[in-house]
Amino acid sequence: MSKVAVFGAGSWGTAFSVILADAGNDVTMWARREEVAAAINDTHENPDYHPGTELPHNISATHDIEKAAYGADLVVLAAPSQTLRKNLTDWAPFLPKDVPLVSLMKGVELGTLERMSEVIAHVTGAGPDRIAVVSGPNLSKEIIRREPAAGVVACADEDVAKTIQARVHSPAFRPYTSTDVVGCEIGGAYKNVVAISTGMAAGMGFGDNTQASLITRGLAETARLAVQLGANPMTLMGLAGLGDLAATCSSPLSRNRTFGEKLGQGMTTADILASSHQVAEGAKSSHSLRELAAKVGVDVPLAQYVDDVVSGAKTVGEILDEMLERPTKAETE
Numbered sequence: 001m002s003k004v005a006v007f008g009a010g011s012w013g014t015a016f017s018v019i020l021a022d023a024g025n026d027v028t029m030w031a032r033r034e035e036v037a038a039a040i041n042d043t044h045e046n047p048d049y050h051p052g053t054e055l056p057h058n059i060s061a062t063h064d065i066e067k068a069a070y071g072a073d074l075v076v077l078a079a080p081s082q083t084l085r086k087n088l089t090d091w092a093p094f095l096p097k098d099v100p101l102v103s104l105m106k107g108v109e110l111g112t113l114e115r116m117s118e119v120i121a122h123v124t125g126a127g128p129d130r131i132a133v134v135s136g137p138n139l140s141k142e143i144i145r146r147e148p149a150a151g152v153v154a155c156a157d158e159d160v161a162k163t164i165q166a167r168v169h170s171p172a173f174r175p176y177t178s179t180d181v182v183g184c185e186i187g188g189a190y191k192n193v194v195a196i197s198t199g200m201a202a203g204m205g206f207g208d209n210t211q212a213s214l215i216t217r218g219l220a221e222t223a224r225l226a227v228q229l230g231a232n233p234m235t236l237m238g239l240a241g242l243g244d245l246a247a248t249c250s251s252p253l254s255r256n257r258t259f260g261e262k263l264g265q266g267m268t269t270a271d272i273l274a275s276s277h278q279v280a281e282g283a284k285s286s287h288s289l290r291e292l293a294a295k296v297g298v299d300v301p302l303a304q305y306v307d308d309v310v311s312g313a314k315t316v317g318e319i320l321d322e323m324l325e326r327p328t329k330a331e332t333e
Ligand SMILES: NC(=O)c1ccc[n+]([C@@H]2O[C@H](COP(=O)([O-])OP(=O)(O)OC[C@H]3O[C@@H](n4cnc5c(N)ncnc54)[C@H](O)[C@@H]3O)[C@@H](O)[C@H]2O)c1
Pocket: 008, 009, 010, 011, 012, 013, 014, 031, 032, 033, 049, 078, 079, 080, 081, 083, 087, 104, 105, 106, 107, 138, 139, 140, 141, 277, 278, 279, 281
C-alpha cells in the first residue's frame, strides 16, 4: 500500500488524512505537539481538533519529521499559511526528493505576497510539475463526518493532478482536476476575506440581501485579481471559487465567517485571537491580498475594508458608510 505523509495535524490535516485513509492510503501525520501524535496513535482520535471522531486505523502519527516523511510517495502540507515557510524549512531536508507536494493552505504570505505554491517552490526547489493544490468547499468538520463533498486537485502537470486525484478519491470525496493553480489558490485565499465581510454583516444584524451582495461583489473582486495574475476566469465559477465561497460565507462552522461576526458585534481582533487557537486565515490575507492587488494594479475595495477593520484602522460602522457612499458604476467594470 502507498504511504502519504501529512504535515500538520490540525483541523484540515486531520480531516484530509481521513479522506486519504478512506481512499486506501496508509497515512502518517506529523504533529507539532508530541502529545497530539501520542493521542492519535493510542486512541485513534485527535482530541484537540476533532474530539469524539474515531480515525481510521491506517492513520498513525509522529512528532518526528524524518519518520513522518520516510517512505512517503506523496507529501501533503497542512500548516497555517503564515507559518508555512518556517515549517517547510524544517521539513524540507527530510522530504523525498521526487514526490509530489500537495498544498492544502488557503492564504497569501504577508511581506513576500507569495501564494503557497510559490513558497513551496522557493523553499524546496520543486518545479511546477511537483507542486499541487487541493481546494474547494471542504469544511473539515463536515469532511470528517464523511458528508459528501467535492474538491479540485490543481497542478500545472495534468498527469500529476490525475495521479493525486486517484489517491484522494474516497467514497465521500469526489475530486476534479485542474491545471489552474493560480485560480485555485487565489479563490481559496480570497473567500476567507469575503467570509469575514459576510460575517461582519451578520454580526451587525444584517440579513441575506446584504450577505449575498457581499458574496457576489467579493467573487467579482476575486476574479479580477485572479485573472490579472493569469488565472482562467472559469476556475472562479467552480469548486475552488464560487463553491468554497458559498460554503465558507454561509457556514457557522467557518472560522473566517465567525471571526467576521465577532468583529461585526464590536469585538477587536486582539480579543478574538485571544479566544481561539485556530486560524482565520482571512485576517492576515486581507492585508496580503490588498498589497498583492495594489502591486498588480487591481481595485479590491472589499479586501481593503476588511483589512482596515481587522487592523483597527476603521470601525465596522465607518466602512459600512464608506462602502455605500462609493461612486456607482457598471456591474461588469
Ligand atoms: N479547517 C478547514 O476546514 C480547512 C479546509 C480547507 C483548507 N484549510 C486550510 O488549511 C490550512 C491549515 O488549516 P487548519 O484548519 O488545519 O488549521 P489549524 O489551526 O486547525 O491547524 C494548523 C496545524 O498546523 C500546525 N502548526 C505548525 N506550525 C505552527 C505554528 N507555527 N503556528 C501554529 N500552528 C502551527 C498546528 O499545530 C496544527 O496542527 C489553512 O491554510 C486553512 O485555510 C482549512
